[in-house]
Amino acid sequence: xTKKAILDLxxxxxxxxxxxxxxxxxxxxxxxxxxxxxxxxxxxxxxxxLALLELFGAPDVPVYLGEPHALMRDGFEVxxxxxxxxxxxxIGEVALEKARAEAREGGVDFLIDSVREHGDxxxxxxxxxxxxxxxxxxxxxxxxxxxxxxxxxxxxTVPGNVSPWAEANINQDPDAANNxxxxxxxxxxxxxxxxxxxxxxxxxxxxxxxxxTPAAIALADMTDYYIKAYxxxxxxxxxxxxxxxxxxxxxxxxxxxxxxxxxxxxxxEGETRGRTIGDEVRLNDxxxxxxxxxxxxxxxxxxxxxxxxxxxxxxx
Ligand code: RIB
Ligand code: CA
Numbered sequence: 001x002t003k004k005a006i007l008d009l010x011x012x013x014x015x016x017x018x019x020x021x022x023x024x025x026x027x028x029x030x031x032x033x034x035x036x037x038x039x040x041x042x043x044x045x046x047x048x049x050l051a052l053l054e055l056f057g058a059p060d061v062p063v064y065l066g067e068p069h070a071l072m073r074d075g076f077e078v079x080x081x082x083x084x085x086x087x088x089x090x091i092g093e094v095a096l097e098k099a100r101a102e103a104r105e106g107g108v109d110f111l112i113d114s115v116r117e118h119g120d121x122x123x124x125x126x127x128x129x130x131x132x133x134x135x136x137x138x139x140x141x142x143x144x145x146x147x148x149x150x151x152x153x154x155x156x157t158v159p160g161n162v163s164p165w166a167e168a169n170i171n172q173d174p175d176a177a178n179n180x181x182x183x184x185x186x187x188x189x190x191x192x193x194x195x196x197x198x199x200x201x202x203x204x205x206x207x208x209x210x211x212x213t214p215a216a217i218a219l220a221d222m223t224d225y226y227i228k229a230y231x232x233x234x235x236x237x238x239x240x241x242x243x244x245x246x247x248x249x250x251x252x253x254x255x256x257x258x259x260x261x262x263x264x265x266x267x268x269e270g271e272t273r274g275r276t277i278g279d280e281v282r283l284n285d286x287x288x289x290x291x292x293x294x295x296x297x298x299x300x301x302x303x304x305x306x307x308x309x310x311x312x313x314x315x316x
Contacts, residue, residue: 166274
């Protein structure tokens with residue numbers, strides 16, 4: 001059966017790959033994209049989402065604007081490291097044609113209304129800061145109770161990637177992420193524990209380049225930019241981390257990872273601000289509201305990734 005999906009993105013090269021993975025997955029029907037700030041400003045991310053949806057042959061998928069900055073802040077500036085990894089335009093300086101469609105207001109309400117309408121038939125895949133998801137949970141208790149949420153974010157068994165404690169998406173808005181872990185009834189956390197095991201190299205992107213379509217060339221160009229950035233920031237890995245696509249992969253097929261049932265929280269004070277860790281207060285609570293991925297079938301995921309993104313690349 002097809003599952004409806006909303007992607008909450010801060011697009012971002014790996015967000016773009018996540019979008020392609022979702023559109024190339026017959027098990028998912030993407031009913032909307034909500035935009036968040038993070039790798040880029042909110043409006044830049046929205047423009048990227050609109051242009052990518054056109055490029056990937058899905059121009060009718062609606063794009064909604066979400067929150068422009070973190071819960072406890074009154075503005076947002078792109079971090080230098082984000083611009084280095086994703087490029088100033090978020091998609092590796094690849095110049096895409098401006099989309100004909102425009103972004104709509106009301107991303108948070110779209111999330112709330114979609115959960116009310118589709119219930120268990122809907123999965124929300126959040127691959128940026130959790131500000132929109134926290135805003136939806138704060139506005140509507142039914143959203144927190146009923147939404148099925150898969151996030152890319154956090155690090156449970158490995159250090160963070162922006163500090164020894166914090167992963168980038170959680171670090172952008174630790175308060176929002178903490179609220180989500182405490183309020184939401186069903187969160188699957190796809191963190192650095194597993195995403196840094198799923199690596200793509202220029203041997204993979206060369207396969208897209210050979211397809212020669214506009215989508216394939218754009219995907220290859222932006223991903224090569226991302227791979228190059230990883231050669232500087234994490235040369236020991238030998239490729240770029242497929243963070244956001246793995247969250248989509250797990251939404252399609254949870255058996256790609258091993259999930260640990262756990263009640264999670266985020267440290268919001270002191271030097272460990274942004275750390276994802278088990279909530280000691282709910283340690284003995286038999287109800288576990290989250291599952292954290294702690295192992296991944298790398299070969300099977302990479303094969304799924306190449307098939308599904310390759311489908312979008314070949315046909316557009
Ligand atoms: O830590 C990796 C995450 O940070 C990914 O979602 C990437 O797109 C960046 O936002
Ligand atoms: Ca992202």
